[in-house]
Amino acid sequence: MEHSSTNDDEEGEEEVRAKPAKGDEKNDAEAEEEAEAEPETTLFVKNLNFETTDESLRAKFEAVGEVRSAVVSKKRDPSKPTSTLSMGFGFVQYFRRADAQRALKELQGDLLDGHSLELKLSHRESTTEAGGKRKTISLTDQGDSTKLLVRNLPFQASRKELQQLFGAFGELRSLRIPKKTGSGDAHRGFGFVDYLTKADAKRAFEALVHSTHLYGRRLVLEWAKSEETLGELREKTAEHFATGADRRAVGKAKRKIAEDLAVIDDD
Numbered sequence: 001m002e003h004s005s006t007n008d009d010e011e012g013e014e015e016v017r018a019k020p021a022k023g024d025e026k027n028d029a030e031a032e033e034e035a036e037a038e039p040e041t042t043l044f045v046k047n048l049n050f051e052t053t054d055e056s057l058r059a060k061f062e063a064v065g066e067v068r069s070a071v072v073s074k075k076r077d078p079s080k081p082t083s084t085l086s087m088g089f090g091f092v093q094y095f096r097r098a099d100a101q102r103a104l105k106e107l108q109g110d111l112l113d114g115h116s117l118e119l120k121l122s123h124r125e126s127t128t129e130a131g132g133k134r135k136t137i138s139l140t141d142q143g144d145s146t147k148l149l150v151r152n153l154p155f156q157a158s159r160k161e162l163q164q165l166f167g168a169f170g171e172l173r174s175l176r177i178p179k180k181t182g183s184g185d186a187h188r189g190f191g192f193v194d195y196l197t198k199a200d201a202k203r204a205f206e207a208l209v210h211s212t213h214l215y216g217r218r219l220v221l222e223w224a225k226s227e228e229t230l231g232e233l234r235e236k237t238a239e240h241f242a243t244g245a246d247r248r249a250v251g252k253a254k255r256k257i258a259e260d261l262a263v264i265d266d267d
Contacts, residue, residue, distance in 0.1 A: 037068050041100045042093040044122040044210070048072060049113035050086045060112050061092045065099025071206045075168065084168050091122060091210050122210060141223045146173065146201045147194040149224040153177075154215035155189060165214070166193045169207065170200025192224055
């Protein structure tokens with residue numbers, strides 16, 4: 001049975017779709033960024049003009065295929081604490097591997113803002129877990145987290161230097177660096193950076209996750225679960241250490257980890 005109001009309903013729906021609210025446009029863009037991408041879809045882009053923006057980088061690569069994200073890596077401007085400077089390189093991720101391969105061929109050496117692009121496939125989107133398995137680092141892992149786990153910190157890196165690096169992307173709620181027991185200020189090579197907002201945390205992750213070096217060491221970033229306590233981390237690690245070993249060693253392992261995870265919190 002046909003309904004005489006069908007055409008009117010469709011016209012009304014088309015009119016609504018033609019004039020989306022600003023908030024809806026933002027939500028659509030966020031949903032697109034959170035959509036899954038195929039493996040091997042991220043390109044490392046070198047020799048960028050220091051004036052090139054995220055938007056112009058995206059526009060250049062969208063000529064080849066649908067782009068999931070395009071980010072120019074930035075650092076803090078020493079002369080303007082609230083500003084950032086381009087580092088001359090960036091990362092572009094496609095949804096489809098075929099588009100990434102096509103861009104690698106067609107845009108190699110192409111000009112953007114007067115600079116000849118140098119492209120290569122980036123493998124920074126994956127890290128190796130114990131047992132040789134591969135774990136994909138994805139923005140979809142963020143969830144509601146505003147906290148980053150930063151591994152492979154050089155031991156000479158200071159709290160002030162980390163505040164300057166991560167503070168360039170937004171206001172920090174806290175910066176915590178676990179230290180070694182009985183070793184003064186020496187830390188254990190990792191830390192936690194917590195932002196006030198998800199947006200700032202996401203911006204920092206996007207800019208720093210792929211290839212950020214400090215004192216010659218590449219920082220390794222992961223999303224930290226806000227609800228996961230240090231106690232829970234100690235439990236997990238202790239059980240992992242005790243696997244296949246004498247269970248009587250678990251208590252000793254937990255005590256040792258509890259000492260090692262003493263946290264500096266100067267907030």
